[in-house]
Amino acid sequence: MESVINDYISREIVQDPAVLPLSNETSLLEGGILDSLSLLRLVVFLEERFKITVGEADLLPENFDTVNAICSYLRAREPREQGAARA
């Protein structure tokens, strides 16, 4: 999961090649890698790739600040998604 997300951000979102290769702990927000529109692009990618829906309430800096944070957020979603699917 980490490598998929890291690859996508490195390929589609990063505009300054100087920040590459991207560490999974690099702050995407403080580094100016992620802005409002690129976050939307990332959310669209995550929703398509992992078959989830990211709600407005989940659009918090702590969920999207690093690749690791994004993966933690997605993993935390998994039980909820599975529960919803069973229901």
Add this chain to the structure above:
Amino acid sequence: MRLLRSVEGVAYWAVMAPVLACLPAVLGYQLACWRGDWEFRSRRVKRTALTCNLRQLLGDEIDQDDALRLARQWFRFASCEAIDVMRLRFRGRALRRLVEIRGREHLDAALAARKGAIICSAHFGSYDSAFSLLGASGLSVTTIGRWQHNYTASLSSAERRFWDLVYARRLRRHRHRPNIEPWPGRIGVAAQAAAVLRANEVVTIAIDAPPLEADWARTVKVPFLSSKARFLPGAVSLSRLTGTPVLMAFMYRSADYRHQVLEISEPVQMPPGEGEAAAFARCAAEVSAAIRRDPAHWAYWASGADLSVLGLDSPECDGAEDADKDTIFTDLGIHA
């Protein structure tokens, strides 16, 4: 003198405009025009900046007499806009019966595709009332834009509350959700707007806002009036990411000052593979065309600071900065 003008402005918005909005429209808007004429005569610095910027940016299209006529009209429109806001009381029927909406079928067709609709306008005429009017006429409307009085450093908290009460509150009540306010550090703005569009609702935005310094790197420079201007192409980016059509909308005031026509365009063509700047340039060209068609509607003629940020300022119009200090309304983004 400046204090007197501010007091007059506050009194106009707090007392006069609500009273005028309750009178028959023919009388209310006539009185608003007389107030606009008084402003035109008494605000020499602002009038000079207006005429100078009009001539600089419209080039040979107008002479000095035209510029003065347009400046007078600008002040009249500004006074009338306060009446428009006040006529949005209750369900907005008092304003709705004075506004003809043309092209509503384009909006309905866009919404039938169930991807929402992005309505792009400009700081042009009663644009804020137009957005709320669409809400009052049955659409779920959310606006991307800042309530500037909340961020203007020179305003006290009492002044902020005042502008919220007399201005923002009346517009807000016809909008489905609170404004989505773009501000550095608010990373969820575009995703919030996308959520609104996913619910098949309407997002409105004035695309000619001067970009904040933090956003300059994301701006595109496109042909605008007789020059080039720097804008944020966010509306086009949002459209691309969500597959939502962009429609242009402008509200024109008629010669009697009380009737208006809100014209909604067909969706702007955005061929796949076309660059974002090229697609946005087409939207900016629509704004340019609307301003050329009826220049007095554009709010920024009197604001040298805003024109400067847009990259449209002219050294010949050095009175413009003083005009900015002439009133707090320019700071608020209100057309007066």
